[in-house]
Amino acid sequence: MKIQKNVKLATKTTLHIGGYTKILYLPENEEELIHIAAELYEKEGKVYLLSGGSNLLINDQREFESVISMKEACTELTDLGNGRFYIGASNRIQKVISFVNERGYGGFEELIGLPAMFGGIICMNAGIGGESAPLFTIAEFVKKVKVFNLEKKDIEVIVANDCGFSHRTSMFQRGKYIILGAEIACQVINDKESDRKKRDRLTFCKANFxxxxxxxxxxxxxxxxxxxxxxxxxxxxxxxxxxxxxxxxxxxxxxxxxxxxxxxxxxxxxxxxxxxxxxxxxxxxxxxx
Ligand SMILES: Cc1cc2nc3c(=O)[nH]c(=O)nc-3n(C[C@H](O)[C@H](O)[C@H](O)COP(=O)(O)OP(=O)(O)OC[C@H]3O[C@@H](n4cnc5c(N)ncnc54)[C@H](O)[C@@H]3O)c2cc1C
Known part of the structure; x- marks a missing residue:
């Protein structure tokens, strides 16, 4: 596992604000992630987990003991057939969209503008549109989520209905689980349509944000x-x-x-x-x- 010392967290968030962590752990596979997460949870009672850093406000006056980066831990991408896919938590959403589009499936192309990883997307139940007029949230595509339960020190598979998904929330925000990946079911979509959706969304983001x-x-x-x-x-x-x-x-x-x-x-x-x-x-x- 890669380890970096005295890392400025401002460089890891999209707001570019944040103090230092004494140690940044970069597990290179699921086993290393589980091992270090269990150890830190035992020692500190909390695990600071960083994915894309696009929904995090980090205190810039504080020095954290340790933070785990999800960057390289869960990179699996598997086509399970018939529009079903297993997506590892560390994949960037842009890569996930390309992967499913190349196989003739999709449905969540509008998430193209999020500087986020798939685990962060599930944890925050990211989507498009406000609570009163949602276009969709990722929960609509999720069938089951594979997690590491920090309290039970065990891997679990949780079906979508039990994930506590609501507008921009999920039970994974309580800090007891690490999302390792998820099985999703996508819609059939052709190249022309998926390309149009991505282009339109990026044009909208550029014009409005x-x-x-x-x-x-x-x-x-x-x-x-x-x-x-x-x-x-x-x-x-x-x-x-x-x-x-x-x-x-x-x-x-x-x-x-x-x-x-x-x-x-x-x-x-x-x-x-x-x-x-x-x-x-x-x-x-x-x-x-
Ligand atoms: C330019 C921009 C545009 C955005 N547009 C949208 C939008 O249209 N719709 C929308 O919903 N959001 C949007 N967001 C917000 C953000 O992208 C989402 O909330 C995204 O889901 C966060 O993912 P992340 O990988 O960056 O997570 P992070 O910010 O790294 O983490 C967020 C939280 O999730 C936890 N977490 C991360 N990964 C895991 C994991 N594997 N297991 C357990 N917990 C985990 C972290 O510990 C943290 O508590 C936008 C942000 C930016 C900067």
Whole structure:
């Protein structure tokens, strides 16, 4: 297993914010992943697991003892026939889309713009569209998920109905499981249609999203859109730091010199205002405080 010391986590997240980890473990297969995860869970009672880092806000004032990177651990991609596939958690979503498209299947091409790995996609139940008008979520394609249960120290296969999938959530966010991979069932799709879907989505992202010098997509999975817009207008804007996106105020953008404190304050202020006005709000981003 590869081990890196004193790694700056800001380089591992798409928001480009985060402190150091004393050790970054890079297991090179499932066995190494399970071994180190069980050891760390036993020692520290928690495992910090990093996939694409596209939904993570990491404290930049903290030094973490250890973090596991999923980058190389679970890379299997298997065609099981009839539109069914086994996808290892470490595969980038772009690779997964290409793999199933090349075999005449697909259905989730719109996820092409996510800088994420398949395990992160399942954990966050990533999808397109808001809670009130969802186009789809990955849960619709998942049949079963192979996990390592950190408490029982055992590999389990969990059927989709038992995964606790809801809008941008799953039971895997509770930190008791490591997703190793999943079996998915895809729809039949031809090359022309899958290419069109990918092209259209990338054009849409380019036209509508503000990436700045770092971002993590939507910050809240649930909020009052009009209220958030108002908060974003009234909130003091630091263009070089973390600020609300101009087009999509639910995106927090790092202008280049952003800090954890700035992002955290924006999240907490938005939550406070929503709660004061009895409006629902739910932070989607995972915070390593
Ligand atoms: C530009 C941009 C666009 C985005 N667009 C969308 C969008 O359209 N729709 C959408 O839903 N999201 C979107 N996101 C958010 C993000 O891409 C998703 O939430 C994605 O699912 C996160 O995957 P990741 O691999 O980056 O996970 P990470 O950010 O690395 O991790 C997120 C959480 O999942 C946990 N985790 C990761 N892998 C595993 C695993 N194998 N087992 C157990 N737990 C795990 C981590 O510990 C962490 O708690 C966007 C983000 C960006 C930056």
């Amino acid at each position: 503000e990436y700045g010098k770092g971002c993590f997509g939507s910050c809240f999975s649930k909020c009052n859109g009009k209220l958030l817009r108002l908060i974003s207008i009234l909130y003091p804007k630091n263009i070089e730091g973390v600020h609300f996106g101009k087009n999509t105020c639910n995106w927090l953008v790092n202008g280049g010199n952003g800090t954890f404190e700035e992002a955290y304050k924006i999240i907490k202020t938005s939550e406070k205002v929503h709660k004061l006005l009895h409006q629902d709000i739910m932070c989607e981003v995972v915070i390593w405080k």
